[in-house]
Amino acid sequence: MPKDRRLPLIYAIILLDVIVGAAIGPSMPEFVRGLPQPQLWLSVGTGLFLGVQLFSAPVLGRLSDGYGRRPILIVAAVGTLLANILLLPVRAAYLFANRLSDGLTNGMYATVRSAITDISPREQLFKNLGIEGAIISLGFVLGPMAAGVLLTVLAVPPGRQAQYIVGMVVVLAAVNVVLSLLLRETHEQRNGVRGAELRAELSRALNVFTLWTRLAAKDTPRRGLRTIVLMQVALTLSTGYYFYFVAFASLGPLHLDARQLAYYFMFFGSLSIGINYVFYTYFADRINQQQAIFWLALVGAPVLAGYGFVGTSVVRLVILTVLDCLTLSLIQGLLEGLLAQRTTDEDRGEIFGLNQALQGLASFATTLVFGGLSVLDLRLPFLWFALCLAAVAWQARRGLRTSVPPGAA
Secondary structure (H helix, E strand, O other): OOHHHHHHHHHHHHEEEEHHHHHHHHHHHHHHHOOOOOOOOOHHHHHHHHOOOOHHHHHHHHHHHOOOOOHHHHHHHHHHHHHHHOOOOOOHHHHHHHHHHHHOOOOOHHHHHHHHHOOOOOOHHHHHHHHHHHHHHHHHHHHHHHHHHHHHOOOHHHHHHHHHHHHHHHHHHHHHHHHHHHHOOOOOOOOOOOHHHHHHHHHHHOOOHHHHHHHHOOOOOOOOHHHHHHHHHHHHHHOOOHHHHHHHHHHHHOOOHHHHHHHHHHHHHHHHHHHHHHHHHHOOHHHOOOHHHHHHHHHHHHHHHHHHHOOOOOOHHHHHHHHEEEEEEOOOHHHHHHHOOOOOOHHHHHHHHHHHHHHHHHHHHHOOOOOOOOHOOOOOHHHHHHHHHHHHHHHHHHHOOOOOOOOOO
């Protein structure tokens, strides 16, 4: 496959992976509905999924630097397939097993971003990583859409909805294995990873306290890696609401069922894909990214707080969703572009892996926080998310170095 055609295939792999995860989302409350405090158990499942990425992401990133991006993407696709097969019996125990096993290979997104950066000219880096964000948003449209169409066309009764959705995503996950096998390698400078190096990498990855030290060792004052990663950590703390929203919308005042959740995510995703595409195609390279991050986070913080006060009003929910897509949803791509500019061919996978691991740590921490707050009041987690997004604005205000000197990236 010609080099310039690998990017669409990478996007297709991302899209299908997100579709699989997004389609499962609306059915997850069914796995824990009979348990006491079901919202807390959903948080436990999310915590397992995110927690294992603390060590899987750096290891996969290091392996992708040594052996290439393609083998890691294949392993991740196979892992996702096996993890979703575990969901075929709709039982809480199998949900937790799925979250644990799927989290082990979900470190693929460090590899995906490395692969995109490998084949992207510098002048197209923000655009290509921004399109990745738009592709993820599209997956959030098509996943619930596929689930909603399946449940509607087949008139699936509520008690069987989860089983039908899981069957569908198993098939889609199998297709993604095939797509991963078709991808040609993007990383040409491979030198392998010795067994001792891998064991040392795994040992370091299991010690989460070394993550920041390892990133600092890769950083220089002019590179500014730690500043960007700190902002991404704060952003990740705030985007924990992605994981919490299903529990809030289904168990809170809105009382949305799986079909209604599917329709909502279709709306959210379609709006987000359009806004992301326009922003990253026509504006992201022409603006001051630091100022954009500051203003988007500053305006987005009260939007996040507002989700907790929608009550039973679908109109309020729609208004806040539109504002969300215009603010918070645009920040991640800007930060990824800034980080990608500061990587090299030799350490790109490792840096993205460390970054994803730190984000995984933040996701795990925010899961513990919103899980505990939700027991007190289902609205309280959104105040936490808003405060975390305000921290992104504060860090951006302090001054993010956006210039990349020649040779530093």
